[in-house]
Amino acid sequence: MTTLLTVEGLTIGFGNAAPVVDNVSFSVEAGKTLALVGESGSGKTLSCRAALRILPAAAQIRSGSVTLHGANGPVNLLDLSERRMCDIRGNQVSMIFQEPMRSLSPLHRIGNQVIEVLRLHGAAKGQGARRQVLETFERVGFTDPERIYESYPFELSGGMRQRAMIAMAIVGKPDLLIADEPTTALDVTTQAQVLGLIKDIQKDTGMAVVLVTHDLGVVANMADSVTVMNRGRVMESGPAPLVLGDPQHGYTKDLFAAAPKIAETATETVLDHTPDYILEMKNVSKTYVLKGSAPWVPKTVVRAVRGIEFGVERGKTLAVVGESGSGKTTCARMALGAELPDEGGSIVFRPDLGGDAVELQDLDRAGRLSFQRKAQMVFQDPYSTLNPRMRVKEALTEPMEIHGLGSWEERTDRAVEMLNWVGLSPNMLTRYPHAFSGGQRQRLSIARALMLGPTFLVCDEPTSALDVSVQEQVLQLLEEIRDRLNLSYLFISHDLAVVARIADEVAVMRDGLVVEQGPPETLFYDPKHPYTKALLAAQPEPDIERPINLKIVAQGAGEPTTWPDAFRFDGLQAPPLIQMGPGHKVRCHV
Structure with a gap:
């Protein structure tokens, strides 16, 4: 060569x-x-x-x-x-x-940004260029290339934006x-x-x-x-x-x-208790209506979440896993009140054990502000969550300033404490976000989320940008904070090894539906649904002798019409969640 x-x-x-x-x-x-x-x-x-x-x-x-x-x-x-x-x-x-999100223009459609590569280098023109872009979109896993072509970056999930970037890089067939x-x-x-x-x-x-x-x-x-x-x-x-x-x-x-790994053997599952949910979702759905690219183009209805029913136990971690666009982040946003569920759904927050329950969809402005002190989020994209014109000190102390907490000295002391918790030096307070690596910016996002001392934390891919050694430190940190402060986590991740370590319960989502739910000891060692099996087969292992089996992945990640008879369905006619064992539910036909 x-x-x-x-x-x-x-x-x-x-x-x-x-x-x-x-x-x-x-x-x-x-x-x-x-x-x-x-x-x-x-x-x-x-x-x-x-x-x-x-x-x-x-x-x-x-x-x-x-x-x-x-x-x-x-x-x-x-x-x-x-x-x-x-x-x-x-x-x-x-x-x-x-x-x-930093690399894509927020003002231009995805298709126009990708086709620009072909136009700049004269690789293709007109309909030929458009056809080549659509074929590339299909190759990187987009099920509806035409819709992606006409979409703006903010209309896509983080994973879908990354796939668009991959398409942009390979569409010109570089050396x-x-x-x-x-x-x-x-x-x-x-x-x-x-x-x-x-x-x-x-x-x-x-x-x-x-x-x-x-x-x-x-x-x-x-x-x-x-x-x-x-x-x-x-x-x-x-x-x-x-x-x-x-x-x-x-x-x-x-x-x-x-490097995080899924343990070789399962630990014993203990389910003999009545759950105390700090947050509970009941019959929660979320539908978006996207306008057409032109007045004569019909609107598109996207059912991001369909009939979700699960709860986050106090002091425990519920992990939600699934492919990009499955509705995980939409669930997280609804759990924080950033999105309201469709009519008929209910999201209940119980801040204190035995205390009054709060319906998030019914909160007024004052109630929502009070709720946000107790519920915070660590976002997937650290760069977009930190103001590039704010120094780290201003970014960390801003939540306390908004809520009117503490003096200037107390806010600064809290910022220093949070930096120490996430493994960063206090002398970084005077720097701007662009001076940090991707992993360091993610740790800053975690520190910012902890500034108000929340009781409920939504973690949307909090370790996805971290190298394995820092990831290990952050996971250990999250576990220590959870146990010390009795925090509750809604943890969203695509890394099953991370989920296996930190989660007390796992919900597997696909196309807005929970297809399987239960403790990790059950899901990872006795999966029933073909999609759950595909997730496990796709998990890369640091062993050159154990490559990913793409056939198993393709079978479970394919359309629901191609699944085995017990799990197959077409369109919106999905089977119900059936109790298969203690705490273990699977969406299948009876």
């Missing part, structure tokens, strides 16, 4: 400070995948951005070379003019960014794809399909991939070679079977030790 990209002795710094990327070297061959692995802030993304010359303005490339071996021979990308780099970006070298956490926001079934898609494109076109990830399961399923980075330096590199099978460096061994 021919080497496509070579990075040699790359050193990047800011001002007079020590380099943040120090003498980094790696290479990737055509048709192969190189995985850059390491903690958040280790210099992985900066090294990749240097190849496209899209570093921050203050960054200095102090030494090194980035050589692209194209059809016209090798060329050092660091020496090219900006005009020539514009021809290379998106055409020969493309990049998938970690935070899709090299730099994928910076490409599956961070994706559920495991879509992740498995997208990883399979990238492999298929590599086989068809000989495309090389530089994969930046903290998910060792993804590395095991994708990488031909691995480079492990820490604090801007390469710790270990080599063929994937050797690095994953027999790591030599202590840092690499620590990464594997911190």
Whole structure:
């Protein structure tokens, strides 16, 4: 195989400070995948951005070379003019960014943004370009490509926005794809399909991939070679079977030790108690009506949530898992009163044991403000939740200021305390959000959510942007806070290993419906529904000998009309949830 990209002795710094990327070297061959692995802030993304010359303005490339071996021979990308780099970006070298909402224009439709790649590089025109974009949308897992083409980014879930970014990166069929956490926001079934898609494109076109990830399961399923980075330096590199099978460096061994895993055996389930729900949803549905792209185009009815019935026990964690667009985040928003359920649904909040119940849909302005002190949310996209013009200190103290709590000194002390809780230094209070890595920004979001001392916390993918070692710390932190303060969590995640660790009960959602519900000890070791089985089969494991079985994933993630007879249904005529055992419910025909 021919080497496509070579990075040699790359050193990047800011001002007079020590380099943040120090003498980094790696290479990737055509048709192969190189995985850059390491903690958040280790210099992985900066090294990749240097190849496209899209570093921050203050960054200095102090030494090194980035050589692209194209059809016209090798060329050092660091020496090219900006005009020539514009021809290379998106055409020969493309990049998938970690935070899709930051990368997509909120003012333009998704289809127009993706088709722009083809128009800029002359790859296709007119209806041919549109057809190519729709085909790419279908390949990345969109079931309704036409609707996605006409949608704006805010109309899509986080995972769907990430799939749109992947489509934008691969629509031009580049020689090299730099994928910076490409599956961070994706559920495991879509992740498995997208990883399979990238492999298929590599086989068809000989495309090389530089994969930046903290998910060792993804590395095991994708990488031909691995480079492990820490604090801007390469710790270990080599063929994937050797690095994953027999790591030599202590840092690499620590990464594997911190990776969350589903336990080999189930623990005993204890269900002999009467549940005390801090939040309970009864017959909750949510329907959206989307206007057409033109006055003569009919409106689209989207049933995001259909007949949800579950509760979050006081001091416990209910995890909601399912693919992107299944209604998980809509449930979370309704649980916080940010969205009202359709008529006939009821969401009851009981702030105190034995106290009065509050109907969220009936709250007035004052009641909603009081409720928000007791219920907070950690959002999926950390960058969009932090004001880029606010320093960390202002961002953290703002909730207390809104609610009129504490003096200026007390608010500052609380901010310092929260930073310590999430593993950040108090000297970060004067910085702006853009000065932090993706994982650090997520920790800031968690600190902000804890500022008011809530009793109920909704966590929407709170660890999806974190590397495995920091993820381990945050999960341990969330568990300690929950146990110390008797907090209750509604925890949304697509990472089943994380869910298996933190959840007391799990609800599996698909297309707005709960298809299976029960304790993790039951769902993960004795699943009944084909979709639950697909989620488990799609979970990547950090073992190169245990690849993802795409056939099982495709069967369970397919249309409900293709499921086995006991679970099959068409349209809106879904079977009811049937009690299969203690605390275990499955949507199936009797």
